[in-house]
Amino acid sequence: MRVTLIAAQSLDGFITHHDTAGSAFASEADRAFFKSALKGFDTCVMGAETYRTAREAIRTGLMPDRLRIVVTHTPSAFETDVIPEHLEFINAGAAEIVAELKRRGRTACALLGGSQIHSLFLEAGCVDELWITVEPVLFGSGTGLVAGRTDVHLELLEVQNLSAHTLLLKYKVSR
Amino acid sequence: MRVTLIAAQSLDGFITHHDTAGSAFASEADRAFFKSALKGFDTCVMGAETYRTAREAIRTGLMPDRLRIVVTHTPSAFETDVIPEHLEFINAGAAEIVAELKRRGRTACALLGGSQIHSLFLEAGCVDELWITVEPVLFGSGTGLVAGRTDVHLELLEVQNLSAHTLLLKYKVSR
Numbered sequence: 001m002r003v004t005l006i007a008a009q010s011l012d013g014f015i016t017h018h019d020t021a022g023s024a025f026a027s028e029a030d031r032a033f034f035k036s037a038l039k040g041f042d043t044c045v046m047g048a049e050t051y052r053t054a055r056e057a058i059r060t061g062l063m064p065d066r067l068r069i070v071v072t073h074t075p076s077a078f079e080t081d082v083i084p085e086h087l088e089f090i091n092a093g094a095a096e097i098v099a100e101l102k103r104r105g106r107t108a109c110a111l112l113g114g115s116q117i118h119s120l121f122l123e124a125g126c127v128d129e130l131w132i133t134v135e136p137v138l139f140g141s142g143t144g145l146v147a148g149r150t151d152v153h154l155e156l157l158e159v160q161n162l163s164a165h166t167l168l169l170k171y172k173v174s175r
Numbered sequence: 176m177r178v179t180l181i182a183a184q185s186l187d188g189f190i191t192h193h194d195t196a197g198s199a200f201a202s203e204a205d206r207a208f209f210k211s212a213l214k215g216f217d218t219c220v221m222g223a224e225t226y227r228t229a230r231e232a233i234r235t236g237l238m239p240d241r242l243r244i245v246v247t248h249t250p251s252a253f254e255t256d257v258i259p260e261h262l263e264f265i266n267a268g269a270a271e272i273v274a275e276l277k278r279r280g281r282t283a284c285a286l287l288g289g290s291q292i293h294s295l296f297l298e299a300g301c302v303d304e305l306w307i308t309v310e311p312v313l314f315g316s317g318t319g320l321v322a323g324r325t326d327v328h329l330e331l332l333e334v335q336n337l338s339a340h341t342l343l344l345k346y347k348v349s350r
Contacts, residue, residue: 011307011329011346012320013188122313132186136346138297140325145187150315154186156340165331169342171186171311 001102003045003126005111005118006037007145008133014142015113021143022053029163030133037131041066041110043101047117048072048089055081062086067106069097071117094124115147122152127173130154136165176277178220178301180286180293181212182320183308189317190288196318197228204338205308212306216241216285218276222292223247223264230256237261242281244272246292269299290322297327302348305329311340 008026009015017025026034038044042065051058051070058068059081068087070078075089082088090097101109111121121127132145146152154171162168183201184190192200201209213219217240226233226245233243234256243262247253250264257263265272276284286296296302307320321327329346337343 009187011188011305011344012184013186018324119315130186134344136329136331138321138325138327138329140294140319140321140323144315146313146315148315149193150313152313154311154313154340156311156336156342159334159336159342161331161334165329167331167334167344169186169309 001098001107001109002128003098003109003111003121004041004129004131005121005127006034006131007113007118008034008135009145010137010139010142011134012138012140013145014139015115015145016142017139018142021049025135025137025139026133027135027163027166029166030135033133033162033168038066038110041108043067043069043106043109044112045069045071045097045109045117045121046112047114048074048078050113050117059087069101071097071120094121094126098126115143115145118145119147119150122146122150122173125175129157129173130169130171132169132171133162134167134169176273176282176284177303178273178284178286178296179216179304179306180296180302181209181306182288182293183209183310184320185312185314185317186309187313187315188320189314190290190320191317192314193317196224200310200312200314201308202310202338202341204341205310208308208337208343213241213285216283218242218244218281218284219287220244220246220272220284220292220296221287222289223249223253225288225292234262246272246295269296269301273301290318290320293320294322294325297321297325297348300350304332304348305346307344307346308337309342309344
């Protein structure tokens with residue numbers, strides 16, 4: 001099971017524009033990349049806040065063969081949204097989630113934020129790669145890529161121009 | 176007068192490793208690039224904190240034909256360090272500093288941090304380019320590239336590999 005953190009950020013490392021939740025700041029080129037990239041994953045994992053922000057798009061865009069997992073301390077609050085094998089809500093740590101996905105035969109998981117979920121998986125050593133879109137903007141404030149102090153070493157795999165000014169940087173997490 | 180902000184950061188936008196002042200986290204490749212890049216500038220501007228952190232290296236590395244300006248609220252505190260045309264201390268805004276440098280015939284200024292100085296110049300519209308070294312690390316905390324909320328739009332000029340895993344991204348500030 002390969003876990004890939006996928007996010008768009010400002011050059012200075014913010015995944016939200018100031019206090020506005022979601023990644024509406026991301027370019028058309030990033031949205032096209034993201035949509036296409038997701039085809040390579042049989043599972044997406046996100047936090048409850050990310051789910052709430054994108055709920056309608058997620059519920060109307062559910063795909064057979066792609067499980068969406070929302071990590072939350074209160075799965076019961078989402079009981080009416082559950083669609084087994086399509087949209088599930090769980091309260092568990094990163095290693096536990098990865099083990100469960102493996103058990104269910106899943107092979108490629110996209111980690112879709114937010115920063116708390118990034119941290120949860122990074123701190124548990126459960127992220128294999130980061131695919132970071134760097135938008136040509138400075139925000140100076142917002143939600144950081146990672147929630148709180150960490151020390152993760154990366155290896156650059158690939159640099160790609162998604163458009164004239166938007167870059168995609170792919171990194172592997174060093175073990 | 177061209178002003179270029181030069182900084183090394185973690186992928187997630189921190190110019191210091193957690194609470195450790197300075198850029199000791201930066202790679203050998205970045206240090207070599209930085210040293211070589213500075214040759215193209217006749218002026219360097221930095222904040223008092225950056226000066227204090229690198230004081231000995233700066234004072235022993237002074238060059239004829241390169242003016243170092245330290246921006247501080249208390250130039251008098253540095254009276255004994257002053258070497259006219261080599262190392263000066265001033266209390267002024269970005270536009271005023273740029274005008275003064277122009278008046279003195281300077282043509283290329285490197286802005287060397289920290290984040291407060293980056294903000295001072297960015298908010299005044301006094302930065303032409305950013306040359307950002309992206310080191311393959313996530314810190315999650317530290318001093319950000321920019322101090323506080325901003326909205327700066329950039330245009331990507333160039334991507335360069337300084338080493339296998341360290342990137343140099345050059346951007347122009349959009350007007």
